Amino acid sequence: MTDKVQIKGIREGLLVSVVEDEGDWNLAEKELLSELDRQKSFLQGAKLILDVNEYGINAAAMGRLRDQISDHGLSLWGVLSRSPLTERSAQAMGLATRIHQTERQAEPADGHGFDPNSDAVLVRRTLRSGASITHTGHVTLIGDLNPGAEIIAGGDVIVWGRLRGLVHAGAEGNQDAVVCALDLAPTQLRIAGHIAIPPQERGQTSPEVAFVRDGQVIAEPWEPGKAIK
Amino acid sequence: MSGRVITITSGKGGVGKTTATANIGAALADMGYKVVCIDADIGLRNLDVVMGLENRIVYDLVDVVEGRCKLRQALIRDKRMGELYLIPAAQTRDKNAISPKDMQRVCDELRPEFDFILIDSPAGIERGFKNAIAPADDVIIVTNPEVSAVRDADRIIGLVEADQKGPAKLIINRINQELIERGDMLAVADVLELLAVDLIGMVPDDQAVLVSTNRGAPISLEQKSRTGQAFRDVAKRLSGQEVAYTEENGSGGLFGRLSKLIRTGGG
Ligand SMILES: Nc1ncnc2c1ncn2[C@@H]1O[C@H](COP(=O)(O)OP(=O)(O)OP(=O)(O)O)[C@@H](O)[C@H]1O
Ligand SMILES: [Mg+2]
Numbered sequence: 001m002t003d004k005v006q007i008k009g010i011r012e013g014l015l016v017s018v019v020e021d022e023g024d025w026n027l028a029e030k031e032l033l034s035e036l037d038r039q040k041s042f043l044q045g046a047k048l049i050l051d052v053n054e055y056g057i058n059a060a061a062m063g064r065l066r067d068q069i070s071d072h073g074l075s076l077w078g079v080l081s082r083s084p085l086t087e088r089s090a091q092a093m094g095l096a097t098r099i100h101q102t103e104r105q106a107e108p109a110d111g112h113g114f115d116p117n118s119d120a121v122l123v124r125r126t127l128r129s130g131a132s133i134t135h136t137g138h139v140t141l142i143g144d145l146n147p148g149a150e151i152i153a154g155g156d157v158i159v160w161g162r163l164r165g166l167v168h169a170g171a172e173g174n175q176d177a178v179v180c181a182l183d184l185a186p187t188q189l190r191i192a193g194h195i196a197i198p199p200q201e202r203g204q205t206s207p208e209v210a211f212v213r214d215g216q217v218i219a220e221p222w223e224p225g226k227a228i229k
Numbered sequence: 230m231s232g233r234v235i236t237i238t239s240g241k242g243g244v245g246k247t248t249a250t251a252n253i254g255a256a257l258a259d260m261g262y263k264v265v266c267i268d269a270d271i272g273l274r275n276l277d278v279v280m281g282l283e284n285r286i287v288y289d290l291v292d293v294v295e296g297r298c299k300l301r302q303a304l305i306r307d308k309r310m311g312e313l314y315l316i317p318a319a320q321t322r323d324k325n326a327i328s329p330k331d332m333q334r335v336c337d338e339l340r341p342e343f344d345f346i347l348i349d350s351p352a353g354i355e356r357g358f359k360n361a362i363a364p365a366d367d368v369i370i371v372t373n374p375e376v377s378a379v380r381d382a383d384r385i386i387g388l389v390e391a392d393q394k395g396p397a398k399l400i401i402n403r404i405n406q407e408l409i410e411r412g413d414m415l416a417v418a419d420v421l422e423l424l425a426v427d428l429i430g431m432v433p434d435d436q437a438v439l440v441s442t443n444r445g446a447p448i449s450l451e452q453k454s455r456t457g458q459a460f461r462d463v464a465k466r467l468s469g470q471e472v473a474y475t476e477e478n479g480s481g482g483l484f485g486r487l488s489k490l491i492r493t494g495g496g
Contacts, residue, residue: 040391041387041391044391073391073392073393125390126425127387128383128384128386128387128390129383129384130384130388131387147380147423148380148383148384149387
C-alpha cells in the first residue's frame with residue numbers, strides 16, 4: 001500500500017485522499033490509479049469521493065480521470081480540493097465538491113467503548129473467492145464471506161452472514177480482537193498471532209464470537225445479555 | 230433485431246462450457262431463433278468439432294479481427310438446422326491475437342442480424358476470459374457439483390459482478406443422482422447455497438453426451454433424451470419462458486428441501 005493515497009469509508013461512499021506533496025498532478029494521478037488497481041476487489045462498484053488537496057486539475061484532465069476511474073469499475077461522485085481550478089472543473093462536470101463532514105466527529109468519547117481514533121469500514125455484499133479486504137481498523141461485512149475470500153483487519157471483524165473464508169483479526173498483534181459471525185465456519189481463523197483451523201463438521205449455525213483466551217482461539221455461541229469477552 | 234450476447238464461462242476447465250454452448254445454440258435455433266455461436270477459445274478451438282462443422286472452416290475469428298475477411302465470410306451455417314451459425318476460433322494463434330474491444334466490435338456487428346449470440350469462453354480468468362465477457366449482456370456460469378469447480382465458479386461470479394454484467398446465471402452440469410444420494414457429490418442445494426445466484430439449468434451426467442459430441446450432433450435435438458431436455462429447458466428459460474424443474478424433465482428429486490430456494494432465486 002502506498003501512503004500517498006488513503007482510502008476510508010464515509011457516509012457518501014469511499015473517500016480517497018491523495019496526500020499532498022510537491023510533485024505534479026500527473027505523478028499523483030499515476031499513484032492514485034495504481035492504488036485503485038491494487039484495491040480493485042475491495043473497491044468494486046463503490047462511489048468515490050476524491051480529495052486531491054491543493055492539486056489543480058483542469059477540465060480536460062478531470063474528464064480523463066473520470067473515464068479512467070470508470071474503467072476501474074468505479075464511479076466518481078465528488079471531488080474535494082482547495083484549488084479553485086479543480087473545484088471549477090469538477091463542478092462543470094456535475095461532480096459534488098462538498099460533503100457532510102459532521103458525522104465523523106459526532107459521537108462523544110464518553111467511555112462507552114467508543115474509540116475516536118479507530119475507524120471501521122462497512123462492506124455490504126458477498127465476498128467471493130479471490131476477494132480480499134485489508135484494513136487497519138475494524139471491518140464489518142454485511143453478506144457472506146465465501147471460501148477463498150479473506151478479510152484482514154487490524155481490529156475486530158463482524159460478519160453479518162456466513163463466514164466461510166479466512167479472517168485475520170488483530171492482524172497487527174491486537175490480542176483483544178474478536179471475530180463475530182452469524183455462522184462461523186471459517187476455513188481458517190487468525191487472531192493476532194494465533195491460528196485456528198475449525199473442525200469440519202459443525203452442527204449448529206448460531207451466531208458465535210471468537211476470541212483469544214489462554215493463548216488459544218475460542219469460539220462461543222453468542223448469548224443475549226452476555227458481555228463479549 | 231437486437232441480439233442478446235450471452236457468454237458461457239466457468240473458471241475451471243472441462244466442466245462443459247463448449248458442450249453447453251453447442252447444445253443451447255442448437256436448441257434455440259430449433260425454437261426458430263437466429264443464433265450464432267462464437268468460439269472464443271483461441272488456440273484450443275473445439276466448438277466446431279462439437280457442432281460437427283470442423284471440415285467447413287475457411288476463415289476464423291482472428292481473420293475477422295485482423296481484417297483478412299469479412300465477418301460474413303467467417304460465418305459457417307449449420308445446414309441441418311434453421312438458422313444456426315458458428316464463428317470458429319483460430320487454432321494456430323493465442324488469446325492475445327484478440328482484445329476485449331475486438332470482441333465488442335464483432336458482437337456489435339452481429340447484434341442486428343441475430344437473436345442470440347453465444348460465446349464459448351475459455352477456462353481461466355485471464356485474457357481469453359476477459360475477451361469473452363467484454364461484449365456480454367448476460368453471463369452463464371457452468372459448474373460441476375464438485376468443490377473445486379464451485380470454488381472457481383464463485384471466483385468468476387465475483388469477477389463478473391465486478392464487471393457490472395448483472396447477475397450471472399448458473400448451469401450445474403454432470404449431476405449424478407446416485408453419487409449425491411451416497412453423499413459423494415455436492416447436492417444442487419449445496420452449490421446454490423454457496424454461490425447464491427439464479428439457476429438456469431441442471432444437466433445430468435450422461436454418457437450419451439460423449440457419443441453426441443463425437444458425432445457432432447447436439448443431444449439437445451434428441452427429443453427423448455433427458456439430458457437433451459435439460460439443455461432445451463435452458464434455451465426456453467433464456468427466451469423468457471418459465472420452465473419448472475420437475476421429475477419429467479430430469480431434475481426431480483435433485484432438490485429435496487431446496488425447491489423453495491430456487492424459486493426465490495437467491496441474491
Ligand atoms: N452432462 C455431461 N455428461 C457427461 N459428460 C459430459 C457432460 N457435459 C460435458 N461432458 C464431457 O466433459 C468433457 C468436457 O466438456 P467440454 O469440452 O464441453 O468442457 P469445457 O468446459 O468446454 O472445457 P474447456 O475448459 O477445455 O474448454 C467432454 O468430454 C464432454 O463430452
Ligand atoms: Mg471448451
